[in-house]
Amino acid sequence: xxxxxxxxxxxxxxxxxxxxxxxxxxxxxxxxxxxxxxxxxxxxxxxxxxxxxxxxxxxxxxxxxxxxxxxxxxxxxxxxxxxxxxxxxxxxxxxxxxxxxxxxxxxxxxxxxxxxxxxxxxxxxxxxxxxxxxxxxxxxxxxxxxxxxxxxxxxxxxxxxxxxxxxxxxxxxxxxxxxxxxxxxxxxxxxxxxxxxxxxxxxxxxxxxxxxxxxxxxxxxxxxxxxxxxxxxxxxxxxxxxxxxxxxxxxxxxxxxxxxxxxxxxxxxxxxxxxxxxxxxxxxxxxxxxxxxxxxxxxxxxxxxxxxxxxxxxxxxxxxxxxxxxxxxxxxxxxxxxxxxxxxxxxxxxxxxxxxxxxxxxxxxxxxxxxxxx
Amino acid sequence: xxxxxxxxxxxxxxxxxxxxxxxxxxxxxxxxxxxxxxxxxxxxxxxxxxxxxxxxxxxxxxxxxxxxxxxxxxxxxxxxxxxxxxxxxxxxxxxxxxxxxxxxxxxxxxxxxxxxxxxxxxxxxxxxxxxxxxxxxxxxxxxxxxxxxxxxxxxxxxxxxxxxxxxxxxxxxxxxxxxxxxxxxxxxxxxxxxxxxxxxxxxxxxxxxxxxxxxxxxxxxxxxxxxxxxxxxxxxxxxxxxxxxxxxxxxxxxxxxxxxxxxxxxxxxxxxxxxxxxxxxxxxxxxxxxxxxxxxxxxxxxxxx
Numbered sequence: 001x002x003x004x005x006x007x008x009x010x011x012x013x014x015x016x017x018x019x020x021x022x023x024x025x026x027x028x029x030x031x032x033x034x035x036x037x038x039x040x041x042x043x044x045x046x047x048x049x050x051x052x053x054x055x056x057x058x059x060x061x062x063x064x065x066x067x068x069x070x071x072x073x074x075x076x077x078x079x080x081x082x083x084x085x086x087x088x089x090x091x092x093x094x095x096x097x098x099x100x101x102x103x104x105x106x107x108x109x110x111x112x113x114x115x116x117x118x119x120x121x122x123x124x125x126x127x128x129x130x131x132x133x134x135x136x137x138x139x140x141x142x143x144x145x146x147x148x149x150x151x152x153x154x155x156x157x158x159x160x161x162x163x164x165x166x167x168x169x170x171x172x173x174x175x176x177x178x179x180x181x182x183x184x185x186x187x188x189x190x191x192x193x194x195x196x197x198x199x200x201x202x203x204x205x206x207x208x209x210x211x212x213x214x215x216x217x218x219x220x221x222x223x224x225x226x227x228x229x230x231x232x233x234x235x236x237x238x239x240x241x242x243x244x245x246x247x248x249x250x251x252x253x254x255x256x257x258x259x260x261x262x263x264x265x266x267x268x269x270x271x272x273x274x275x276x277x278x279x280x281x282x283x284x285x286x287x288x289x290x291x292x293x294x295x296x297x298x299x300x301x302x303x304x305x306x307x308x309x310x311x312x313x314x315x316x317x318x319x320x321x322x323x324x325x326x327x328x329x330x331x332x333x334x335x336x337x338x339x340x341x342x343x344x345x346x347x348x349x350x351x352x353x354x355x356x357x358x359x360x361x362x363x364x365x366x367x368x369x370x371x372x373x374x
Numbered sequence: 375x376x377x378x379x380x381x382x383x384x385x386x387x388x389x390x391x392x393x394x395x396x397x398x399x400x401x402x403x404x405x406x407x408x409x410x411x412x413x414x415x416x417x418x419x420x421x422x423x424x425x426x427x428x429x430x431x432x433x434x435x436x437x438x439x440x441x442x443x444x445x446x447x448x449x450x451x452x453x454x455x456x457x458x459x460x461x462x463x464x465x466x467x468x469x470x471x472x473x474x475x476x477x478x479x480x481x482x483x484x485x486x487x488x489x490x491x492x493x494x495x496x497x498x499x500x501x502x503x504x505x506x507x508x509x510x511x512x513x514x515x516x517x518x519x520x521x522x523x524x525x526x527x528x529x530x531x532x533x534x535x536x537x538x539x540x541x542x543x544x545x546x547x548x549x550x551x552x553x554x555x556x557x558x559x560x561x562x563x564x565x566x567x568x569x570x571x572x573x574x575x576x577x578x579x580x581x582x583x584x585x586x587x588x589x590x591x592x593x594x595x596x597x598x599x600x601x602x603x604x605x606x607x608x609x610x611x612x613x614x615x616x617x618x619x620x621x622x623x624x625x626x627x628x629x630x631x632x633x634x635x636x637x638x639x640x641x642x643x644x645x646x647x648x649x650x651x652x653x654x655x656x657x658x659x660x661x662x663x664x665x666x667x668x669x670x671x672x673x674x675x676x677x678x679x
Contacts, residue, residue, distance in 0.1 A: 035601070038500030170648060197648035201605065203595045206384035207640030208647045214377050228502040228597060235596045239513065239522050260504040260597045 025064040025319070027052075027309065028088035029302070030081060030098025030108055031123075033073040036201055037226050039256055039296060041100055044122055045071040046292040047302025048097045054288040054303075055310045062317070067310070074108060076101035076225075085111035093117060094319040095309040097302055101225070102126030103172035109137050116321045118328070120309055122301035125250065126176050130346045136321055138328060138342055140305045140335075141250070141298070142273050142350030144173070148180035150352035150368045151221070151247055151271050156188055158354075158366055159245050161218035166195040167208060167233075168223035177249055178223040193217050200225055205233050209240040220244040227252045227297075231260035238264040245269065247354075253297040258360045265357045269365065274353045275300060275337050285336035304335035308342075376518035381641040382634070387525045387594070389633025390532040394587035395610035396617070396625040397539065398580030404620035405556045405576045407476060411483040412463055413584060414607020415490035416456050420585025421598040422494060423452040425503045432506040445593075449531075452589055453582035460581030461574050463490075469570065494600040502597040528590045535583055536626060542579070543622060552576055556620070605651075609636075612658040618671025627669060632657065 029048040032041035052067045061067065070091050072084035081104035088096055089111065095118045099105040105124040109132075112119050118136040121129060125144045130137055155161050164185050168178035178195065185192050193215045196208050212220055220242065224230045230252035237246065248270040258265045276282065285303050289295050312327035313319060332341045340348050354366040364374040395417050402410045427448040431437050437444045467486045471479045513522035543549040554562040555572045563569050591606070592598045613632045617624025632654050639646045639653040646653075661668055 034495070034500055036599075039502070042500070167647075194644075196645055199648060199651060203591070203602070204384075204388050204636075206388070207381060207637045207650070210377065210380045210384060211641060213380075228599065231502075231504075231597065232595050239520070239524075241515070241520050256502060256504075260502060262504075 023064045025061055025067045025313070026070060026091055026093045027067065027306070028070045028072060028091065028093040028096040028098070029306075030072050030074045030084055030088070030096055030104075031100045031302075032076040032104075033071065035075050035077075036228070037076045037100055039227065039254060040123065040251075040298055041073070041076075043254075043292075043296030043299045044098060044100060044302040045069075046289065047122065047295075047299040048306040050285065050288040050292065050299070051303045051306035051310065054284060054307065055314075057288075061310060061314045072098075074099040074101070074104045076104050078104055078107045081105070081108040082111050084108065088112070089115045089117065094313065094321075095120070095324065097122060097305045097309065099124065100298070101171060101173060102129055102176070105129055106132075106172070109134055113137070118309065118321055118324050120305035122305040123298045124173070126173050128172075128176075134346075136325060138305075138308075138346040138348070140301045140308070140337065140340065140348055142352055143347065144177045145180055146350035147249060147271050147352050148177055148184055150350075150354065151181060151249070152184040152188060153368045154269065154271075154354045154366055155185075155219050155221075155247065156190070157371065159219055159247075161190060161245070163191045163193055163215075163217045164219045164221055165193045165212050165215055165217035165244065166221045166223070167212075168195075168197055169200045169202070169225050169229065170197050171200060171225045173251065174223040174225045174249075178221065181221050181223070198224075200229075202229070203232055205236050206240065209233070209237050209242055212237075212244065213240050213242050217244045220246045222246055222248045222252070224248070225251050227254035227257040228260060231257050231265065234261040234264045234268060247271070250297065253355070253362065255294055255296065258357060262360075265360075268357045269354055270357075270362075271352045272297070272355050272362070273301075273338060274351045274364070274367070279334055279336075281334045282336045300335075300337040304337050304340055307335065308333065308340055377641075379517075379519045381637055383519060383521055383525060385634035385637035386630065387528050387633070388637060389630035390528050391587050391591055391594075391629075392606065392610050392613045392633050393626045393629025394532055394535065394583045394590075395606055396613040396629045397536075397622060398584045399611050399614040400617065400619055400622060400625035401552075401576050401580045403614065404622075405552060405573055406468070406472075406479075406559075408468065408479050408483065409611065410468075410577075410580075411480075411607070412467070412486040412490055413580065414603030414610070415487050415494070416460050416463075416581045416603070417584040417588045417591075417606060418494060418598065418600065418603035419459060419490065420452045420456045420581075420588030421592040421602060422498055422503070422588075422600075423455050423585070424448050424589035424592050425505050425598055427451060428506050437506060449586055449589055452585040456581040456585035456588075457578035460577040464574055464577045469573075491601060491603065498600055500600065502599045504597050505592045524594050528594060531586060531590060535586060539579070539583070539622065548572070548575060609654055612654055615658055616661050616668055618668030621668070621670040624668055624670030 029045050031044035074081035074084050085108040100123045102124040109119050113134045120138040122140045166178050168174045182195050246268045250272045253272045312324045316323040316327045328342045342348050355362045356365040366373050398413045431444045467482045551567045551572045555569050613628035614625045617628030635653050636650045640650045
């Protein structure tokens with residue numbers, strides 16, 4: 001045996017010994033890393049990474065040398081989300097942050113539920129997500145029924161609208177929300193001029209916007225699945241001469257909206273969870289997120305989801321799902337996005353407020369709880 | 375009435391874009407009977423080069439002092455770049471397969487399309503890229519119909535390029551060579567036409583038109599994304615088939631019709647917005663079924679080409 005081979009054998013043995021003692025905690029994230037929703041999807045993966053970095057900085061989780069993230073691409077597609085969820089099951093992750101589109105989260109959660117893997121969604125707001133009785137499904141963001149109630153309250157109390165035109169792009173999320181708003185509008189006695197649909201990924205909205213300009217509604221409720229589509233609709237609405245107040249929802253809450261639409265976005269309202277940017281938790285999140293650039297809409301929620309999961313594992317001193325669940329429900333922490341207190345059904349409460357685009361930024365505008373402007 | 379006119383203007387703008395992209399499909403098909411699926415990606419590449427150039431010029435203040443010069447410069451540079459890109463694609467993916475079956479070339483085209491789209495995604499990122507659009511919001515209102523300068527710009531550039539293309543194909547030597555090669559590759563080679571060069575030129579011209587369309591789409595809608603070539607590519611292909619594939623005037627008319635139908639379906643059918651794509655493709659199926667040669671297409675004996 002030559003000296004070279006002896007050294008190689010020794011090196012190999014050392015490496016094997018290294019992997020044998022190092023316990024790695026595996027967690028997964030599911031979000032659309034490619035395709036139309038890649039902007040929000042990458043924010044979710046990065047938020048999860050930031051939380052792992054923050055936990056490791058605080059000393060990590062006893063019993064584990066490191067935390068490894070498997071960031072899978074759900075592509076906002078039910079089939080791919082299930083395939084990605086299966087991959088995470090095979091990797092034996094102990095918990096998953098995700099997914100983004102409700103239509104992908106729901107089937108993926110069924111796959112994870114079969115393996116009893118806890119799933120915490122930072123972004124899927126459809127009511128159906130938590131209403132299927134899955135034991136390990138948690139939600140960090142708010143719910144669409146609450147979101148539509150907040151929007152309608154604003155439309156009625158502040159905008160004092162009599163007529164409304166609703167447009168959605170037919171996803172589980174966007175259409176569900178638009179349907180809720182339509183129901184509430186009928187209940188509140190507003191006239192729903194039309195509830196029209198466009199396709200996901202459309203670039204040209206001129207036909208429907210000309211319709212809206214002609215119908216002269218007081219309010220246009222714009223329920224689109226992503227901020228880039230929202231920006232395109234705002235630009236074209238301005239060009240077409242639509243004068244209605246435009247109100248959108250959480251999916252278009254992303255800096256990309258103003259980057260593309262620029263001045264055409266000014267004055268647009270949207271519903272989004274209230275985030276207190278003055279809390280120490282938010283500042284800690286900002287510091288951990290710094291290397292990923294500006295936080296997007298769901299960065300803080302993904303951070304909170306991952307942070308809650310890892311804290312629960314730490315407190316439970318175990319990766320047993322039932323124990324993690326018990327710790328999640330026991331926990332009551334001030335997260336970066338909001339105060340997080342999980343209930344037995346997996347919800348953590350909604351706190352939607354109205355924001356407005358002002359000088360190229362999202363500014364807090366009106367709180368439906370108090371009925372006051374900020 | 376002004377509602378109808380407004381929608382017609384919307385349709386005309388969209389149709390103009392489809393027409394420009396459709397020309398590339400139809401010219402390539404006319405000359406080598408290949409449906410060049412990578413054409414939509416060339417269109418996207420044009421849009422991206424446009425945003426890179428215009429953003430740079432805007433950051434240097436050039437777009438404020440000389441907006442028209444800047445636009446023309448970006449347009450010409452992108453057209454030139456995409457022409458070269460398409461010639462390279464042709465060299466790599468299609469020329470080695472000239473003697474193979476049509477199916478191999480078609481598969482090669484599909485592969486090229488996936489390659490280019492992923493190349494754009496990896497080099498330019500998955501996010502939408504915003505165009506500097508400050509100068510595109512203006513417009514005027516006439517009898518209740520709003521026309522933006524951008525819409526006029528799109529139609530004017532489309533019309534100009536079509537006139538140039540027609541002159542090129544029907545009035546110049548290279549145009550004559552293209553028509554000869556399209557009719558009979560072997561015979562034209564026998565009389566001294568360098569068919570490889572002619573085919574390469576055809577790809578270049580089609581790509582230049584697509585690049586122009588890419589920039590105009592970016593300016594008009596405000597952003598570009600790596601996968602922006604797919605849907606317009608398919609629609610433009612439908613337009614080329616509708617007009618009679620291989621026929622330049624047909625592609626133009628087909629593009630305008632597809633654009634109009636899409637907009638009018640969304641405008642007049644209740645909740646038609648969600649079915650507008652269906653209408654565009656129903657036309658394609660209808661044409662293939664009842665009128666396989668399209669509006670302007672001739673009855674070509676397949677054994678001849």
